[in-house]
Amino acid sequence: MTRPGKSKRQELLSRYLEGNPFLTDDELAHILGVSIQTVRLDRWRLSIPELRERLKEVAQGIYGQVKSLEKDEWIGKLIDLELGRSGVSILEVSEEMTLKRTRVARGDYIFAQANCLAVALIDTKVALTGTARISFRRPVYCGEKVVARAFISRRKENKYVVRVASKVQDETIFQGKFLVFAIA
Amino acid sequence: MTRPGKSKRQELLSRYLEGNPFLTDDELAHILGVSIQTVRLDRWRLSIPELRERLKEVAQGIYGQVKSLEKDEWIGKLIDLELGRSGVSILEVSEEMTLKRTRVARGDYIFAQANCLAVALIDTKVALTGTARISFRRPVYCGEKVVARAFISRRKENKYVVRVASKVQDETIFQGKFLVFAIA
DNA sequence: AAATTCTTTAATACCAGGTACTAAAATAAA
DNA sequence: TTTATTTTAGTACCTGGTATTAAAGAATTT
Structure with missing residues (x-):
């Protein structure tokens, strides 16, 4: 669990979340080998919303499209x-x-x-x-x-x-x- | 806020959720004019999962597709x-x-x-x-x-x-x- | 009318996955 | 060594629930 610098970690974090928006802060903390608070700070600095909001966004994304197709x-x-x-x-x-x-x-x-x-x-x-x-x-x-x-x-x-x-x-x-x- | 029978309400409930899976129990309770407990009971009887699970399902749906396209x-x-x-x-x-x-x-x-x-x-x-x-x-x-x-x-x-x-x-x-x- | 049953509401304890905030510890830079 | 940055800890609080127990209301049956 080597710890790369802050910016590197934040880059990793966004990439992890891009690949899988279903990750909780806790899971991210484990993956990145830092505390949950650090993850939250990073997310805040990168203005990445919490899990639930991310899911809502994804869900609304498809929903908008599906509705437009239904129309x-x-x-x-x-x-x-x-x-x-x-x-x-x-x-x-x-x-x-x-x-x-x-x-x-x-x-x-x-x-x-x-x-x-x-x-x-x-x-x-x-x-x-x-x-x-x-x-x-x-x-x-x-x-x-x-x-x-x-x-x-x-x-x-x-x-x-x-x-x-x-x-x-x-x-x-x-x-x-x-x-x-x-x-x- | 006339109250139709139980089965009618349950049918309404599933239809509301089908049209909009983003509704919380609280919102449903207001719409249907019953208490939140009744809504939860109904959901349970109809085995409709909670809001977060519904969103997750929708989100996973699109995610599967997006990934398959990315591949x-x-x-x-x-x-x-x-x-x-x-x-x-x-x-x-x-x-x-x-x-x-x-x-x-x-x-x-x-x-x-x-x-x-x-x-x-x-x-x-x-x-x-x-x-x-x-x-x-x-x-x-x-x-x-x-x-x-x-x-x-x-x-x-x-x-x-x-x-x-x-x-x-x-x-x-x-x-x-x-x-x-x-x-x- | 009284008893019984179904339906609805209430109340409470608990949970995940957070936010918001304060403060202390660890590390790096001057 | 001192200062600044970064990381961790801890606490109170939030939403949107689950799970459970209990009681009130309404409809049915006897």
Whole structure:
């Protein structure tokens, strides 16, 4: 338990807390080999809040995001859902989804439908799309019905690979591979 | 402050907590118009943990996800970054990024490069891609250098629209519009 | 109406993980 | 050696609880 200088210790302390905000002062004191008072002083000097406040901040962080995602409207009608396996959703392209000039559906609606479906498959309270590899095959026009079919193709811990194919009648207009993360 | 029955109150209680896990027993007691003891009894009967445990759970939830994202390797070399505005990254396509048969780079590497860059632009600790609208213009071959340029094109609260264009020499091989969420 | 049972409230002792403050001891610098 | 800095100790107090015992109130049954 060699004791490096004050500034070094404080740097260590912030790094420890950055890596793991769940550490109590007591645990930090043990790790750093100093008294709990020193830890508290250091935290005060670095203006790092106490454990509970840190947790609250982290929790509020996710909560804000989750709420903002919840607000985002659900795109498409869910017509079949086998949680954890597959699902089907239908989107009828309405005027407000299209670009006025071309009467072509804005791509993000098509994407959003697929994304919503992909996320919905995951059997968890909150799921977020981490990355997605998608392609638009042809434009979709106002009035067309887009049928999206999705299934979970792989899973590794809390990561899911969901594949989605969207069709208008028999024509595939969109395909996507979504990497979705499950939270909680 | 009319008092509905016990089961009704308990249902209310769980719903309140589902909507806002940050409520203390005291606040719940006021909301429900009963004593704090009743709230605690109800929580116990519904096996809902105390505030601090709830926060910890939420915090651990996000933390798991953030860590899993952090683990995901950074794709591309960041060669220029103006935080909150724009950035440039270069990816040299190596053998392990390509499909053996075709020597074509796997699309997700191209996507990942753009996605990493998009997320890096955001001036916050943690940023997650919510949705993305992307297109691959032509295959990229082993040995080619992909230069991705990104800029923030819109912002609304914690949501950012980041546009990314990736080129090999003068040819655009990828374009993407990312909706990125800032956390905390 | 009286007895019984369920439900709610009260009261108290205790805990973790702190804050805020005062003071003394140890160490480093002059 | 003296002075200043740094570290440790100790105490009182806080929030948001747990755990337990007891009593008051309300609804049901007899």
